[in-house]
Amino acid sequence: MSITVLIFLAITFAAVVFIRLSKMGTLLAFLLTGILVGQHVFGFVEMSESWNLLGELGIIFLWFTIGLQINLNRLWQMRKTIFGFGAAQVLMVAVMMFPILSGLTDWSVFGTCIIALMLAMSSTSEDLQILIDRNQLQTNTGRQAFSILLFQDLLSIPLLATLPTFSGKAINLGATAIDIAVMSVGLVIAVFIVSKFIVNPLMKLVSKLKSKEAFMLAIVLNIAGWTYVLSLTGLTPALGAFLAGMLLSDTIYNQQIKISTEPFAAVFLGLFFIVLGMQLNLPFLGEHWLFILCGVLALTFIKFMALYMVARVRHVEPKDATLLSLILAQGGEFGLLILQTMKTNNMNAIPSEHVEILMAIIIASIILTPILLVIHDLLVKRGIIFVNHADSKLSKSITEEAPKVVICGFGRMGQIIAQLLTSENISYVATDLNVDNVVIARDNGYNVIYGDATNPEILISAGFKQRKTKCIVVALDNIAISHRLVETLKEFAPHTKIVARAHNLKDTRELLKLGANFVTPEIIESSFLLGANVLEKLGVSKARIGSMLNNLRENNYTNIPQPLDTK
Secondary structure (H helix, E strand, C coil): CCHHHHHHHHHHHHHHHHHHHCCCCHHHHHHHHHHHHCCCCCCCCCCCHHHHHHHHHHHHHHHHHHHHCCCHHHHHHCHHHHHHHHHHHHHHHHHHHHHHHHHHCCCCHHHHHHHHHHHHCCCHHHHHHHHHHCCCCCEHHHHHHHHHHHHHHHHHHHHHHCHHHCCCCCCCHHHHHHHHHHHHHHHHHHHHHHHHHHHHHHHHHHHHHCCHHHHHHHHHHHHHHHHHHHHHCCCCHHHHHHHHHHHHHCCCCHHHHHHHHHHHHHHHHHHHHHHHHHHCCHHHHHHCHHHHHHHHHHHHHHHHHHHHHHHHHCCCCHHHHHHHHHHCCCCCHHHHHHHHHHHHCCCCCCCHHHHHHHHHHHHHHHHHHHHHHHHHHHHHHCCCCCCCCCCCCECHHHHCCCCCEEEECCCHHHHHHHHHHHHCCCCEEEEECCHHHHHHHHHCCCCEEECCCCCHHHHHHCCCCCCCCCEEEECCCCHHHHHHHHHHHHHHCCCCEEEEEECCHHHHHHHHHHCCCEEEEHHHHHHHHHHHHHHHHCCCCHHHHHHHHHHHHHHHHCCCCCCCCCC
């Protein structure tokens, strides 16, 4: 390993630690790393095709991740907030931005509209991370912020489709609008047709292999295929990644896909911000620092006021409206994506120097958001603002989603347990890696998701919550996987009861040793049932039989002698 790579990693690590200690987003650390290692500061790394490729991969994984969050069920459940609150926010910001941009620049009307809408977008990755770090994703404020971000992501489809029109030629606005509308609707329809007849059968085939490598390769192939197809049509490859995510979001595999791709998406997104920092033209920005500063303050103020007004009109409390407006008051990755694409493809809808300035304004606004939140929290903590306002409460629709029981494995035993729980109106969710089990169970009304329960992230995505989920049932027929799962659960959910299935007494004692609270050995219990029937037929009373079996079951079957053959 060269000293340059070592220094690069050391700077990245130091930046991440510093930013995290200051309670700011990790993405800012990657951006700071790019600035420091770039040609204008330390000059350790020079821009090359390899770095550009890594940046493009970061963009692709970002939009794939966003696409995964969009499916019909979720859109329908949140339709009022998404298309009401989200649309009002974007429209309000764009309406306030348009006259300012028109007065300050000589851009075309079409270009000004697109830039105004672009600036209305917020940073999905930063805002979601902020909500998670502040433990507010499940509050009313978090739901509202997520709904607005989801609408912005949906709006990105027609906006991304406009990029090829930035060729510097005269534009027929009416024809362009019709083309974009037709293209957007056509793409969405194509997504669901391809999802049903191609993607679902392909993922079903791959899932039956039970190979993590094949599963991941199928996801990557889907992303690569769609980015290539969209690039052939003249559209940006990022739209292809977005559609790939939408395709997979509407399948039973979406939770497992999110968990499988999350580490790669985080790494590549970090690389995108590093490349972005390396590409910043610091001398040029230094010459225009006052204009950039005014632009950042103006953008943040306009977005804050627009969001606050829309929130108050929708009867959001002043404290929650202020926090919501601060969180979403920055520019976003979508704006950087459009500007970067315009820059690299020589699209001259706006002058190149304006592209540089707009990128700097968006980046600076992303950096400013965590700082403003720290100031906000300090003012609230010291009782300077919102003294008599209660904290935002958890959304009931979300807190009620936590199941009382999680069933790992949905074969015959898991199905019977689910039926018993349903008969008593006890909420549950089940996971299984057998795609046939999942499809058939879901068709019959069972609450089952496809996923590997040995990964705690799957349990979290299924709705598991510490202290709210009371019991986890390990109903797997593979004892080796059961061992690994119980061991993981004991560390991941120490306060949740673990009930497990075992084949024999030896497996039972091993699972108990690993941390299971109760284990049922199938062979022993089947023998008890058969023996009880024999004794009853021979005239032994039911009370005597019950007492005998309870004595054998005491202390997790310790009263049963070791079998002669434990194989």
